[in-house]
Each structure stands twice: as structure tokens, then as C-alpha cells.
Ligand SMILES: Nc1ncnc2c1ncn2[C@@H]1O[C@H](COP(=O)(O)OP(=O)(O)O)[C@@H](O)[C@H]1O
């Protein structure tokens with residue numbers, strides 16, 4: 001079955017001086033997909049988006065969006081896409097309606113059409129009753145919803161969302177997820193989104209590219225990525241006691257894989273209730289001082305840890321995000 005490619009990226013690279021922010025990245029996005037770029041802060045997600053939306057020139061490589069070359073045909077690309085930027089770009093002194101209206105004028109849409117479509121879209125994101133209020137009275141979640149509505153005004157084929165829920169509270173994030181899912185079905189757009197939230201990528205995306213230090217280190221469906229890790233994961237905290245990994249193999253048949261990462265041993269197991277007692281018995285026998293045992297069904301965080309040896313979770317409370325969150329509330 002030949003699925004139609006709507007984004008095609010061929011060895012795309014972006015350097016800032018000596019620093020390679022996006023390193024030879026290659027992927028395709030198919031029509032109707034929600035495609036996710038998942039990675040920690042500084043991984044190169046925004047830089048990649050900026051090249052695809054024609055705001056940043058690649059150092060090398062090529063990209064096609066809706067069949068158009070992003071370097072040679074930027075105006076054609078722009079007509080086909082909607083963008084929600086990582087940082088809000090709404091004018092807070094204008095009303096929601098006015099922000100939308102100006103966007104429509106910039107895109108050269110007929111006025112009557114703009115008016116009808118604004119109403120329809122504001123209803124879609126549940127902002128219709130707030131349309132005549134200045135945006136400075138909106139919450140962070142409302143601003144995000146307005147930006148999503150605005151990005152749809154000129155009926156894009158492909159929507160780019162850069163960290164759509166960054167800094168929002170869990171309830172508001174869930175609401176935004178709902179809109180993103182409905183967008184695909186009701187507005188028939190292909191979605192390219194970035195996020196550093198694993199749950200978000202796992203929940204929304206049909207396929208996920210995991211990006212780290214400018215490189216795609218894995219690309220597959222969330223199910224397949226998670227399968228890489230095993231059925232369940234058991235973490236045993238040992239706080240860096242020296243231990244020979246060979247002594248941890250073959251403890252019992254429920255253990256599929258074992259790794260040591262700085263302060264913990266990570267077992268991929270098929271049956272945690274059978275595996276854990278024998279693991280503990282075995283470790284005690286080796287004289288290991290077990291500090292803590294945790295187990296859970298694997299998620300994208302375990303995938304990232306397996307691929308990089310680093311915990312994506314550590315990144316979530318970074319100062320950059322905190323500053324962004326504070327700024328968003330402030331605006
Ligand atoms: N204009 C720029 N000049 C120099 N370095 C940049 C510039 N833009 C981004 N970078 C660097 O490139 C890397 C990737 O940034 P970015 O694409 O914003 O990451 P992400 O969106 O994944 O958090 C970071 O190390 C960032 O500091």
C-alpha cells in the first residue's frame with residue numbers, strides 16, 4: 001500500500017558555527033499521521049521544525065513539505081502549513097477574534113470567509129464566548145487553544161506544533177491532546193509535533209522519532225519502541241556499588257535482559273511477580289545492598305533510557321522550562 005508522503009526529509013543538517021544542532025536527519029511523514037519528535041531540551045527539535053517551516057536555512061540536506069522544496073519554494077510551503085510556535089506569538093492586547101482576523105488578512109483570505117471560519121474555529125477550541133476579550137485575560141491553556149485555532153484559519157494540509165503543551169497543567173494538557181486528536185479526524189490535517197513529554201508522544205503519535213543531540217536514535221510506532229524494552233521493567237537501586245553484570249544473567253527464565261546504569265540495575269522481565277523475589281534473593285546472595293526496588297510497564301521514558309543511558313525525566317524540570325512557564329503565566 002503506497003501511503004502518500006507529505007513530508008520528506010533527506011539528510012538534513014543544521015550547524016551553528018562549529019556546533020551541529022541537527023545532524024543528518026532523515027525521515028518521512030505520511031498523510032493523515034500524527035508524527036512526533038520526542039527528545040530532551042536542546043535535542044534539535046525546534047531547529048528541525050524551523051527548517052521545515054522555511055524559517056531557517058539548512059546547512060545541508062533537503063526537505064520537502066507537501067511536495068515543495070523548503071529552500072527553493074518557501075512561499076508554496078508556507079501556504080500549505082499551519083504553525084504553532086514553542087513560544088506564544090499572540091498579541092495579548094488584542095482580543096482572540098482580532099488575533100484571528102489579522103492572521104486571515106495576512107494570508108489574504110476573503111473577509112467574509114475569515115469571519116465564518118473564525119467563528120467555527122473558536123467554537124472548535126471552546127473559546128467562542130471569550131472571542132471579544134483581550135488575550136491578556138486568557139489563561140496559558142486558552143492562549144494555546146487560540147494559537148491552534150489561528151493556525152487552522154487558512155486550512156493548512158500540515159500542522160506543525162512545537163511543544164504544544166509546554167508548561168501547561170495536566171488537565172489543560174489533556175484538553176489540548178483532545179483537540180489535536182480531533183484535528184486530525186475533523187480537519188483532516190497531518191500533524192508534525194515535537195515534545196519532551198513522553199506520555200504525550202506515546203498517547204498521541206502514530207509514529208515517534210526519538211531525537212538526541214541532533215540525531216534520530218529511533219523511529220517507530222510507540223508500541224514497537226516500547227516492545228524493545230520488554231514486558232515489564234524492574235529497577236533495583238544499588239547506589240553505585242561495584243557489581244559484575246555477568247553474575248546477573250540467567251537468574252531465572254523470566255529475565256529477558258539486564259543492564260547496569262550508574263546507580264541502578266535494570267531488568268527487563270516477562271513476569272515481575274515471579275522475577276522480583278528471585279532477583280532479590282540472588283542480589284542478597286551476592287552481598288549487594290539493595291536500596292530500592294521499582295517496577296512498571298515500560299513507557300517511552302524506559303525506551304529513552306535504554307537508548308541513551310540517560311533519563312528523559314531528569315530533563316522535565318529544567319530551568320529553561322521553568323522560565324518559559326513563568327513567562328507564559330506572566331504574559
Ligand atoms: N540560533 C542559534 N544559534 C546557536 N545555537 C543554537 C541556535 N538555535 C539553537 N541552538 C542550539 O541548538 C541546539 C538545539 O536547539 P533546539 O532546536 O532549540 O532544541 P529543542 O527544541 O530540542 O529543545 C541547542 O543546543 C541550542 O542551544
Ligand SMILES: [Mg+2]
Nearest residue numbers: 045046047086
Ligand atoms: Mg524546542
